[in-house]
Amino acid sequence: MDDAVRQALARWPDVPDCFGWLHLSRRGEWQLPEGPIRHAGLTAFIGRNYEADADGRWYFQNGPQRVFVSLAYTPVVLRLASPEELQTHTGSPVESLSEAWLDEEGSLLLGSEHGIGLLDDRDLAAMAAHLAGELEQPDGPVELRWNGLHLPVARIARADVPGRFGFISQPA
Known part of the structure; x- marks a missing residue:
């Protein structure tokens, strides 16, 4: 996880989780409701901060907010x-x-x-x-x-x- 993300979590610990916004396609593309994310820097940032919680839900830690990922197939x-x-x-x-x-x-x-x-x-x-x-x-x-x-x-x-x-x- 990026250092800036850790710092944001410490500063704002109670930011609500986000659901239904970020998707992972069968081809490994990050997608928003508007379409695939094409910005290389953003896809790399999401990838570095992508992990699973204890329940098996995969998420992207976006600063202080967990953005849970809808999976087209596997994580x-x-x-x-x-x-x-x-x-x-x-x-x-x-x-x-x-x-x-x-x-x-x-x-x-x-x-x-x-x-x-x-x-x-x-x-x-x-x-x-x-x-x-x-x-x-x-x-x-x-x-x-x-x-x-x-x-x-x-x-x-x-x-x-x-x-x-x-x-x-x-x-x-």
């Missing part, structure tokens, strides 16, 4: 930074993968030190080259082969993702 979106490197939508490198999941829509979810993350659909074709097994069979075995890892890919219903991974998509 983290992953992207290929290079053919062999992943990063989060906030720009943090992914050092290790711990699990992999496919939902009924063909979306790939990956567990890392940053929690569960949805792979940006624009990188799905490139990542598919690292999947081996029976992708066409609903219960067929699939494995993710990534940087020397061989992770089994489990199946999951999209509706089960928030409960399984302990986050709230639409905080209120």
Whole structure:
């Protein structure tokens, strides 16, 4: 969290929370009701001050105010930074993968030190080259082969993702 944010919290501890204003898209874009945020400095500031509370609600600490984020899918979106490197939508490198999941829509979810993350659909074709097994069979075995890892890919219903991974998509 930025130092200026910590100072604002100390100065104004009782600012009410904000809900329904900030959204995270499936592609890791911050969005307001008017549309996506395109200012690089603002997106970086939001990313540096983005975290979860004890209840699994993700928020952006905007000075003294918590701005809770409505999630289009997961609280983290992953992207290929290079053919062999992943990063989060906030720009943090992914050092290790711990699990992999496919939902009924063909979306790939990956567990890392940053929690569960949805792979940006624009990188799905490139990542598919690292999947081996029976992708066409609903219960067929699939494995993710990534940087020397061989992770089994489990199946999951999209509706089960928030409960399984302990986050709230639409905080209120």
